[in-house]
Amino acid sequence: MFHWLEKRPFFFAVGVFLVIAFAGLIEIIPDFAQASRPVVGTKPYTVLQLAGRHVYIKDSCNACHSQLIRPFKSETDRYGPYSLSGEYAYDRPFLWGSKRTGPDLMRVGEYRTTDWHENHMWEPSSVVPGSIMPAYKHMFTQNADIETAYAEALTVKKVFNVPYDKPGMPKLGEWEEAKKQAMEEARKIASEMKNQDVKDAVANGEIPEIVALIAYLNSLR
Amino acid sequence: MVNAAMEYDYTVSKWFAYLSIIFGIIGMVVGVLIAFQMAYPELNNLFGQYGTFSRLRPIHTNVVAFGFTLSGIWAAFYYISQRVLKVSIRENSVVHGIAKLHFFLYVILAAGLVVSLLLGITTSKEYAEMEWPLDILTVVVWILFGLALFGLIGMRREKTLYISMWYFIAFFLGVAMLYLFNNMEVPTYFVTGMGKWYHSVSMYAGTNDALVQWWYGHNAVAFVFTVPIVAMIYYFLPKESGQPVYSYKLSLLSFWGLMFVYLWAGGHHLIYSTVPDWMQTMGSIFSVILILPSWGSAINMLLTMKGEWNQLKESPLIKFMVLASTFYMLSTLEGPIQAIKSVNALAHFTDWIIGHVHDGTLGWVAFMIIAATLHMAPRYYKREIYSKKLMEMQFWLQTTGIVLYFSSMWIAGITQGMMWRAVDQYGNLAYSFIDTVTVLHPYYTIRAIGGLLFVIGLFMWAYNYVKTMQSGKILEKEPAFASPMGA
Numbered sequence: 001m002f003h004w005l006e007k008r009p010f011f012f013a014v015g016v017f018l019v020i021a022f023a024g025l026i027e028i029i030p031d032f033a034q035a036s037r038p039v040v041g042t043k044p045y046t047v048l049q050l051a052g053r054h055v056y057i058k059d060s061c062n063a064c065h066s067q068l069i070r071p072f073k074s075e076t077d078r079y080g081p082y083s084l085s086g087e088y089a090y091d092r093p094f095l096w097g098s099k100r101t102g103p104d105l106m107r108v109g110e111y112r113t114t115d116w117h118e119n120h121m122w123e124p125s126s127v128v129p130g131s132i133m134p135a136y137k138h139m140f141t142q143n144a145d146i147e148t149a150y151a152e153a154l155t156v157k158k159v160f161n162v163p164y165d166k167p168g169m170p171k172l173g174e175w176e177e178a179k180k181q182a183m184e185e186a187r188k189i190a191s192e193m194k195n196q197d198v199k200d201a202v203a204n205g206e207i208p209e210i211v212a213l214i215a216y217l218n219s220l221r
Numbered sequence: 222m223v224n225a226a227m228e229y230d231y232t233v234s235k236w237f238a239y240l241s242i243i244f245g246i247i248g249m250v251v252g253v254l255i256a257f258q259m260a261y262p263e264l265n266n267l268f269g270q271y272g273t274f275s276r277l278r279p280i281h282t283n284v285v286a287f288g289f290t291l292s293g294i295w296a297a298f299y300y301i302s303q304r305v306l307k308v309s310i311r312e313n314s315v316v317h318g319i320a321k322l323h324f325f326l327y328v329i330l331a332a333g334l335v336v337s338l339l340l341g342i343t344t345s346k347e348y349a350e351m352e353w354p355l356d357i358l359t360v361v362v363w364i365l366f367g368l369a370l371f372g373l374i375g376m377r378r379e380k381t382l383y384i385s386m387w388y389f390i391a392f393f394l395g396v397a398m399l400y401l402f403n404n405m406e407v408p409t410y411f412v413t414g415m416g417k418w419y420h421s422v423s424m425y426a427g428t429n430d431a432l433v434q435w436w437y438g439h440n441a442v443a444f445v446f447t448v449p450i451v452a453m454i455y456y457f458l459p460k461e462s463g464q465p466v467y468s469y470k471l472s473l474l475s476f477w478g479l480m481f482v483y484l485w486a487g488g489h490h491l492i493y494s495t496v497p498d499w500m501q502t503m504g505s506i507f508s509v510i511l512i513l514p515s516w517g518s519a520i521n522m523l524l525t526m527k528g529e530w531n532q533l534k535e536s537p538l539i540k541f542m543v544l545a546s547t548f549y550m551l552s553t554l555e556g557p558i559q560a561i562k563s564v565n566a567l568a569h570f571t572d573w574i575i576g577h578v579h580d581g582t583l584g585w586v587a588f589m590i591i592a593a594t595l596h597m598a599p600r601y602y603k604r605e606i607y608s609k610k611l612m613e614m615q616f617w618l619q620t621t622g623i624v625l626y627f628s629s630m631w632i633a634g635i636t637q638g639m640m641w642r643a644v645d646q647y648g649n650l651a652y653s654f655i656d657t658v659t660v661l662h663p664y665y666t667i668r669a670i671g672g673l674l675f676v677i678g679l680f681m682w683a684y685n686y687v688k689t690m691q692s693g694k695i696l697e698k699e700p701a702f703a704s705p706m707g708a
Binding site: 002003006007009012013016017019020021022023024027028030032057058059060061062063064066068070071072074075077078083084085087088089090091092093094095096097098099100101102103125128129130131132133134135136138145147148149150151152154155156158159160175 | 258259262265266269270273274275276278279341342343344345346347371374375380381382386387390391394395398402407409410412413415416417420422423425426427428429430431432433434436473477480481483484485487488490493494495496497500503507566569570571572574575641642644649650654655658659
């Protein structure tokens with residue numbers, strides 16, 4: 001049989017494809033049949049939080065930080081309750097990471113504050129002596145892209161039926177409303193910050209990346 | 222046809238070989254920089270926001286995996302396929318044109334990838350960071366490669382496909398399948414008419430997204446770092462040593478075994494995560510079974526050298542290839558060990574994984590590509606390799622570099638894993654997270670030095686290659702086996 005195949009590239013290729021596709025069919029399809037349902041209390045991100053998530057992705061925070069707490073006592077002691085599948089129901093993409101050069105951030109909103117993040121992102125070693133994390137000062141001057149975040153939220157609402165605008169869920173509404181809503185959230189965060197440039201920018205109707213990022217990090221619970 | 226070997230056309234093969242050298246140096250210089258950043262974090266401030274570890278790390282992985290490695294593979298592919306199929310690519314101008322287009326579009330794609338990652342345009346999925354416009358270009362490049370592959374096969378005079386061709390076919394099909402499914406995404410601009418035009422959102426959410434990503438991520442390793450590299454060693458080792466492949470049956474078993482088993486193993490990236498338990502267990506079990514086909518290939522290669530081990534002493538090219546198969550064995554034993562659940566609990570998220578990746582990629586993939594280019598160079602240019610001594614020095618320098626790399630990362634990873642879980646006499650965590658970072662400083666320094674040695678070796682490779690082109694001693698006719706080398 002193998003000699004026969006080796007003279008017939010077409011059937012050879014078909015054979016190879018069947019053999020490699022097999023595992024995918026068995027491993028992946030069943031889980032898709034029962035796509036993970038959100039656990040009670042899981043909500044989609046607000047536009048500002050989503051913009052912050054884009055900042056997180058843009059600077060590849062996930063290269064060094066995981067968002068996955070494994071079911072071991074050493075992990076739940078350090079980071080909080082272990083992760084449940086449904087908690088990720090609105091994460092597109094997932095941000096579990098594969099390396100913990102820094103600590104896990106799955107529930108960082110439970111134990112860090114706006115103030116802490118502000119100091120930390122400006123100069124990590126000022127709050128964590130010995131930290132090897134780079135400073136992210138550019139986040140204090142560049143603006144977050146609220147429009148793209150809104151476009152993404154609207155897309156997942158339309159295409160994947162993510163429950164924005166449902167009772168008890170974040171409001172999306174029209175672009176103007178959404179922008180106003182994001183500004184309001186941003187003002188609240190800026191009021192807890194001390195960097196004057198950031199405060200001025202927000203007062204002028206801009207949203208620096210750091211504000212969006214902190215909104216996202218505070219939402220991780 | 223007095224000397225058929227002289228008829229082959231190596232134009233595209235050579236182009237890819239040059240590109241492989243260039244990307245190898247760029248990708249690994251960035252790698253050394255980010256390695257030093259972990260030991261000396263002030264180095265993050267060299268280029269503003271474009272120089273932080275987090276921006277550069279995806280550039281390192283992508284340029285090495287998809288720049289250096291793919292170029293090296295395609296250089297070898299356009300060389301090997303003509304020879305084992307007994308055709309010259311020049312015989313058919315359409316296929317030759319496709320091959321050239323394949324090269325040019327690939328260069329554009331690679332440039333686009335580097336620029337977009339520097340700007341922070343990324344989907345965040347490891348080894349699938351490109352946004353949808355570049356994904357589409359990737360598919361085009363891949364289709365062109367497929368057309369060249371099957372075009373050459375269609376033209377063949379030798380009816381039976383040599384082992385290397387099996388692996389190249391699998392390489393094409395496997396990557397095509399994985400890439401398409403993992404990069405399913407919805408461009409947000411087309412749905413809403415707002416925001417950045419190149420932005421997209423993943424078709425899968427949360428746990429499902431993770432599952433597809435690691436089915437891809439692990440098997441991208443399989444079908445880029447393993448399958449085509451095995452194709453290369455099955456051609457170049459017998460060719461350089463003048464020995465026939467030890468066992469046809471063993472190559473049969475290894476090939477079909479690898480094809481069937483590898484795809485299952487992706488689940489080992491998700492052990493103790495929120496994917497269903499049975500998938501984690503399957504990932505774990507199949508990873509262990511994977512030792513069989515992996516070692517099958519490696520042992521087949523080592524036994525090919527049976528009775529000819531004196532060549533190991535005499536030829537640095539044989540040294541590179543034999544050590545490559547040895548590192549392949551090491552890496553494919555280490556991987557399954559890390560996939561065992563209890564070991565994974567310790568190793569996951571630590572530097573041990575980084576060490577594992579690098580003994581495979583540096584020891585196996587890079588060594589094989591280096592050996593391939595230096596075997597091809599005398600046949601490309603009809604010249605002797607410029608310097609045997611330089612190649613010997615490169616070999617020992619790089620081997621030292623790899624050993625420093627993986628041994629320091631083993632220690633770092635296990636140290637970190639143990640400290641994360643250590644408790645005091647009352648059952649409280651013994652260390653804060655930062656303790657587990659600062660303790661790694663010496664190992665990060667050693668690792669960076671190991672990487673630096675490897676990169677110095679790459680410059681020696683480039684120099685030797687260029688010198689071979691320009692001033693290697695001219696050969697009367699093509700060497701049948703062992704590549705001739707100047708002192």
